[in-house]
Amino acid sequence: MATVELKGLVKTFGKTEVLHGIDLAVEDGEFIVFVGPSGCGKSTTLRLLAGLDEVSSGEILIGGNVVNNLEPKERNIAMVFQNYAIYPHMSVRKNIGFGLRTSKMSKADKEKRIDEVAELLGMTDLLDRKPGQLSGGQRQRVAIGRAMVRDPLVFLFDEPLSNLDAQLRTQMRLEIKKLHQDVGTTIVFVTHDQVEAMTLADRIVIMKDGHIQQVGTPAEVYQKPVNMFVAQFIGAPSMNMLPGKKSSAGIVLNAGPTISESLNSDASGIMVGIRPNDLTPALDNEAALFEGRVKIIEPLGPETLVYVELGQHEVLATVPGRTPPKIGDTIRLKAPQEEIHFFNADTGAAIL
Amino acid sequence: MNWYRKLSIKQKQVVWAWSFLAIPVLFYTVIRFYPTFGAIVLSFQNWNLLGAKTWAGLENYQRLVADPVFWKVFSNTFIYLLLGTPISLVISFVIAYHLDKVNFLHATIRAMYFLPFMTSAVAMAWLWRWFYQPVPIGLFNNILSSLGISQFPFLNSTFWALPSVLAPAVWAGLGFQIIIFMAGLRSIPQSYYEAAQIDGVGPWTILREITLPLLKPTIVFLVVFSSIGFLRIFDQVFNMTTNDPGGPLNSTKPLVLMIYDTAFNAFNMGYAAAQTVVLFTILLIVSLLQLYVMRER
Numbered sequence: 034m035a036t037v038e039l040k041g042l043v044k045t046f047g048k049t050e051v052l053h054g055i056d057l058a059v060e061d062g063e064f065i066v067f068v069g070p071s072g073c074g075k076s077t078t079l080r081l082l083a084g085l086d087e088v089s090s091g092e093i094l095i096g097g098n099v100v101n102n103l104e105p106k107e108r109n110i111a112m113v114f115q116n117y118a119i120y121p122h123m124s125v126r127k128n129i130g131f132g133l134r135t136s137k138m139s140k141a142d143k144e145k146r147i148d149e150v151a152e153l154l155g156m157t158d159l160l161d162r163k164p165g166q167l168s169g170g171q172r173q174r175v176a177i178g179r180a181m182v183r184d185p186l187v188f189l190f191d192e193p194l195s196n197l198d199a200q201l202r203t204q205m206r207l208e209i210k211k212l213h214q215d216v217g218t219t220i221v222f223v224t225h226d227q228v229e230a231m232t233l234a235d236r237i238v239i240m241k242d243g244h245i246q247q248v249g250t251p252a253e254v255y256q257k258p259v260n261m262f263v264a265q266f267i268g269a270p271s272m273n274m275l276p277g278k279k280s281s282a283g284i285v286l287n288a289g290p291t292i293s294e295s296l297n298s299d300a301s302g303i304m305v306g307i308r309p310n311d312l313t314p315a316l317d318n319e320a321a322l323f324e325g326r327v328k329i330i331e332p333l334g335p336e337t338l339v340y341v342e343l344g345q346h347e348v349l350a351t352v353p354g355r356t357p358p359k360i361g362d363t364i365r366l367k368a369p370q371e372e373i374h375f376f377n378a379d380t381g382a383a384i385l
Numbered sequence: 386m387n388w389y390r391k392l393s394i395k396q397k398q399v400v401w402a403w404s405f406l407a408i409p410v411l412f413y414t415v416i417r418f419y420p421t422f423g424a425i426v427l428s429f430q431n432w433n434l435l436g437a438k439t440w441a442g443l444e445n446y447q448r449l450v451a452d453p454v455f456w457k458v459f460s461n462t463f464i465y466l467l468l469g470t471p472i473s474l475v476i477s478f479v480i481a482y483h484l485d486k487v488n489f490l491h492a493t494i495r496a497m498y499f500l501p502f503m504t505s506a507v508a509m510a511w512l513w514r515w516f517y518q519p520v521p522i523g524l525f526n527n528i529l530s531s532l533g534i535s536q537f538p539f540l541n542s543t544f545w546a547l548p549s550v551l552a553p554a555v556w557a558g559l560g561f562q563i564i565i566f567m568a569g570l571r572s573i574p575q576s577y578y579e580a581a582q583i584d585g586v587g588p589w590t591i592l593r594e595i596t597l598p599l600l601k602p603t604i605v606f607l608v609v610f611s612s613i614g615f616l617r618i619f620d621q622v623f624n625m626t627t628n629d630p631g632g633p634l635n636s637t638k639p640l641v642l643m644i645y646d647t648a649f650n651a652f653n654m655g656y657a658a659a660q661t662v663v664l665f666t667i668l669l670i671v672s673l674l675q676l677y678v679m680r681e682r
Binding site: 083085104110114120179183 | 576577579581582583585590595598599601
């Protein structure tokens with residue numbers, strides 16, 4: 034186990050700079066998830082950490098030591114790849130044991146270690162099979178086994194669940210979380226799926242265009258997004274954004290209503306963000322924030338998503354699954370004051 | 386076309402399949418199978434192309450077994466095979482393996498290696514023949530003499546003539562083998578190598594444990610393909626030794642050249658056919674043997 038530290042990490046490919054100075058400190062035993070849209074630099078960061086690509090400038094520290102110029106094998110890390118990278122011509126036992134090739138352990142100790150790992154992953158009876166005879170989830174487990182067998186300081190996961198179907202993904206997610214609780218090794222995990230990030234991480238690192246947008250616990254990034262990108266990226270369905278202006282009475286929305294809130298900001302334009310989950314039907318005796326016409330409904334079972342037309346704008350709201358409105362109905366919507374987020378329309382930054 | 390409409394989908398597919406297959410099937414029957422069968426029959430007969438065919442029984446085969454030239458040619462053919470295939474495969478793999486990692490002028494270098502494959506074997510053989518000539522004509526011997534080294538009897542030595550003829554044959558096939566090897570190398574996912582890098586195994590282990598096993602289908606294909614090529618070697622030999630085809634003293638003569646001589650110089654068609662049957666059998670056995678040895682376990 035070890036801490037990981039990134040200091041002013043920059044990566045350029047030719048003339049293109051893809052990482053613009055990444056600073057991050059990962060604690061010992063922490064489960065860190067990098068999340069962001071494709072091309073945001075999350076995988077590049079992981080590859081730099083693994084030593085598969087060379088750092089252009091900045092420093093990487095593992096366990097307090099600068100590893101910039103160390104070969105991947107000298108960094109004592111293990112990596113699980115998106116396509117598993119398990120060798121089709123080797124048995125599961127050989128695949129898991131491949132990581133022990135260069136270790137100075139005796140042959141018997143190596144076998145013992147492979148058996149231990151196989152047992153931990155519940156695949157003792159699969160050891161003599163070839164990868165071709167395994168299901169996707171089992172192959173994923175072999176890849177994790179190969180990473181575990183060397184007992185590395187840090188585990189790196191590069192979108193390991195992307196190739197699995199939805200059901201297996203949920204199951205493997207749980208297994209990875211359990212594994213982390215059991216072995217307690219520092220994990221750096223890369224994904225483009227915000228649900229994966231929320232469910233797995235101790236802390237989430239949200240990236241965009243080679244910059245870190247926000248670092249925080251899942252609750253922090255959900256409840257207190259620092260900018261519009263984080264607000265809309267985390268949480269599904271995505272947060273509603275409505276433009277408005279500051280006035281003496283509060284924030285006047287272009288869509289109609291005024292929200293009485295005195296913001297400590299001199300921004301000319303304000304974006305108001307409300308999560309669909311917080312935008313619910315108002316009872317008859319309650320004050321409503323919006324009133325609009327239902328355009329589309331999407332039943333999900335426990336709840337129904339409703340697209341509501343507000344003049345030229347549209348919001349997504351949630352209603353209980355048993356009493357959905359009909360298309361064309363007029364619906365009154367409310368939102369708790371503390372769940373309304375405000376952003377500077379020009380910079381995108383949150384106004385707190 | 387009323388009958389066609391009444392057919393089931395399956396039957397319609399069969400009709401279409403056979404109408405497309407008809408021409409190749411006809412072609413193979415007339416151009417391939419019938420002559421093959423004819424050659425086998427002919428190997429039990431005597432025929433000089435003009436006169437009547439007379440039944441000879443096993444006479445041609447008995448003569449073949451008793452013919453010292455045949456045994457010399459037989460061993461030559463296998464030397465071409467046993468030297469040519471491994472040497473060409475190793476060289477082409479080494480080139481492909483390194484070319485795969487080169488980005489600078491990649492396409493140009495690849496094209497340069499492929500060029501000999503497109504060149505006429507006759508032109509190439511004559512060029513190499515010039516290389517091999519004694520001073521003051523031949524390139525190699527001129528270089529040797531300018532370095533003060535004595536002449537090398539490339540095509541004039543009964544020992545060195547065969548390797549000298551083999552060299553351009555190997556060279557000519559390299560381009561093709563390199564392209565196939567590179568396609569094979571490209572099909573191995575990069576992450577396999579990255580995973581091995583993180584596991585910290587050396588380049589030699591990666592080559593032996595990952596690259597070569599995953600290239601096995603490519604290697605099987607190339608071994609079979611190039612073996613068949615070397616067993617049928619003819620044009621290089623014929624063109625580089627035109628004054629005395631297969632010489633000196635039959636030291637470079639392969640089976641195909643012997644067949645050609647027997648058929649079209651001696652007009653002994655029955656005897657030539659017997660030799661053809663032997664070559665056919667060898668090709669068959671070698672191919673099957675290789676497929677068996679290299680089969681997926």
